[in-house]
Amino acid sequence: MISRRDFLQVSMAASALVGASGFGNWSRLAAQQSLTQDQLLQFDTFGNVSLIHVTDIHAQLKPIYFREPSINIGVGPNRGEVPHVTGADFRKLYGIDDGSPSHYALSSGDFSALAQAYGKVGGLDRVATVVNAIRAARPDALLLDGGDTWHGSYTCYQTEGQDMVNVMNGLKPDAMTFHWEFTLGSGRVQELVESLPFAALGQNIFDAEWDEPLPDLFPPYKFFERGGVKIAVIGQAFPYMPIANPRWMFPEFSFGIRDENMQAMVDEVRAQGAELVVCLSHNGFDVDKKMASVVTGIDVILSGHTHDALPEPVLVGETIIIASGSNGKFVSRVDLDVRDGRMMGFRHKLIPIFSDVIEPDADMTALIDEQRAPFKAELEEVIGTTDELLYRRGNFNGTWDDLICNALISEREADIAMSPGVRWGPSLIPGDNITREDIWNVTSMTYGEAYRSEMTGEFIKVILEDVADNIFNPDPYYQQGGDMVRIGGMAYRIDITKPQGERISEMMLLKTGEAIDPAKTYIVAGWASVNEGTEGPQIWDVVESHIKKQGTIKLDPNNSVEVIGA
Secondary structure (H helix, E strand, O other), rough: OOOOHHHHHOEEEEEEEEEEEEEEHHHHHHHHHOOHHHHHHHOOOOEEEEEEOHHHHHHHHOOOEEEOOOOOOOOHHHHOOOOOOHHHHHHHHOOOOOOHHHHHHOOOOOOOHHHHHHHHHHHHHHHHHHHHHHHHOOOOOEEOOOOOOOOOOHHHOOOOOHHHHHHHHHHOOOEEEEHHHHHOHHHHHHHHHHHHHEEEEEEEOOOOOEEEEEOOOOOOOOEEEEEEEEEEEEEEEEOOOHHHHOHHHHHOEEOOHHHHHHHHHHHHHOOOOOEEEEEEOOHHHOOOOOOOOHHHOOOOEEOOOOOOOOHHHHHHHEEEEEEOOOOOEEEEEEEEEOOOOOEEEEEEEEEEEEEOOOOOOOOHHHHHHHHHHHHHHHHOEEEEOOOOOOOOOOOOOOHHHHHHHHHHHHHOOOOOOEEEOOOOOOOOOOEEEEEEHHHHHOOOOOOOOEEEEEEEEEHHHHHHHHHHHHEEEEEEEHOOOOOOOOOOOEEEEEEEOOOOOOOOOEEEEEEEEEEEOOOOEEEEEEEOOOOOOOOEHHHHHHHHHHHHHHEEOOOOOOOEEEOOOO
């Protein structure tokens, strides 16, 4: 990866690519704590093409709190590289002043205090305001959605994604790609895709039986004419769908990185006259970096899946990679100077959606409220309150998942609890009410049954080792997980430098202080099993019952995971 010092003077073949990030502007304004909407949206229009990128919205229609991770460990070639830099190190890297709104938007430290000072973020009616402002300056800007859009909320679950389709149609994107959308089931996905007034792209979505592309349903790419430039947008859906999510929900489809096919698609669009090649990706940032090093001819990768928010692009070879965060918290604008069939320069800005600063678009507000109206009473019902900062993110634990694990142990009478290491889910700050909507925002999925089963200590270790390799394999192409499975009722040590099968040790049952016996059987409760036919109550009902009994949520500090080699 090129250093920030050298970033603005990069040799691309015989030409010089000149790039600039607008982050510095709002960083300085943030330090003065005087942000206005005009300042957030200020951008000196550049070149002849504009891209607008949103990704990983996870069905969040309204403003929320969202805490960035405090721990995001990189391994192999990505050790110590962004996005695996967090907290004070991240702020130092980008020149962010402590206590500023940019600290709040992009970092995790002092989150509760800063959240009270600067308010919520996101809200698709605020996103609409930003998109409209960019289009006012550049009417033919391309709006591209990186996926994980039709998933993650009460209303999205109840409407099988229709609420998000309706709202996104109001934003008028030009193309999207996919991940969690497929957990609606292949029939529903096909129904929704066929209704879209814009392109549904996926060069790596194939027919499972014949291992052939599906260009009628998921074309690999689409051409656009913008600013006198012929642009090809190639879609890259999440490669590991059948591993990370239940294969039985979409048996007709296969995925994979398919970088050889990506290269063929890049070559194909170049042969057809593409002057700018954009990859709309849901690979995850580290996978995108490796793919950019393997596939030649991609100018821009708009990265999704890992929820990273980076205030400057990362350059790999001749490809710039843009990371635009999640949950509607940011919008990226990228202006490009494309001349003589190549990208000559760019200007980029990561725009934070401070919901108290950006005026909501009235038409979009009305559309959002229309989707939510039939469920208003259920959404707003208060289940309890929290004395804790409730968040998800981080490689090993988050307080939302601590709460979920406590609920599983208590409600399902288990020794040990497991909660999946998913990255989606807004935060709550101390003193907040916990509504039913809040619970669904961190549990909503189409396979949310809370199982209760017997597992040997040996099998529990196998599970932990398998998940750990999905995260800490030094080759990004083998990083097929989210974050580490969250464990309740048990402690363990992990050495991320070890090979698969040797990372996990010192497993201990917390309620007795005894070492986990490989031959002994334990009662384990969890949820989000990828196995078909899993039985149990829905996780949101388990968590709601637990919170009602607790009234006010208080959590003990979680120091149950000892990390070696980070």
